[in-house]
Ligand code: SF4
């Protein structure tokens with residue numbers, strides 16, 4: 001069974017993805033590609049496409065609920081790394097749940113992670129495979 005984020009992508013269409021300008025690759029090697037960002041305020045950038053409704057991050061390659069990947073996964077903002085999928089690490093995520101519900105999907109449950117037990121996969125971050133959009137957010141959140 002694939003990681004649930006790989007068939008979702010909902011959270012990359014629900015929240016403003018804001019982060020400190022120092023995360024930009026203009027100032028930090030390996031940072032967020034600056035051409036995909038825009039200025040939010042004096043201290044923050046946000047991902048293009050997430051400043052205002054309708055929100056959809058410019059870096060998202062997805063048909064929500066079918067397939068999804070973050071095209072800048074290794075260089076995604078910190079807020080994206082901080083949003084876990086519900087129950088991936090033993091607790092629910094309101095951001096994940098709300099995003100899925102907004103797209104007519106059920107929130108994840110512990111049952112959605114049993115495939116990991118079967119695979120004896122106890123990695124800390126099984127979604128860090130270069131394909132998951134996960135971790136959008138302390139939020140893709142933000143502001
Ligand atoms: S964190 Fe939740 S809402 Fe975001 S892609 Fe994964 S399953 Fe979907």
Ligand code: SF4
Nearest residue numbers: 012057059060070080
């Ligand atoms: S993980 Fe972050 S940068 Fe990547 S598509 Fe989602 S919101 Fe955009």
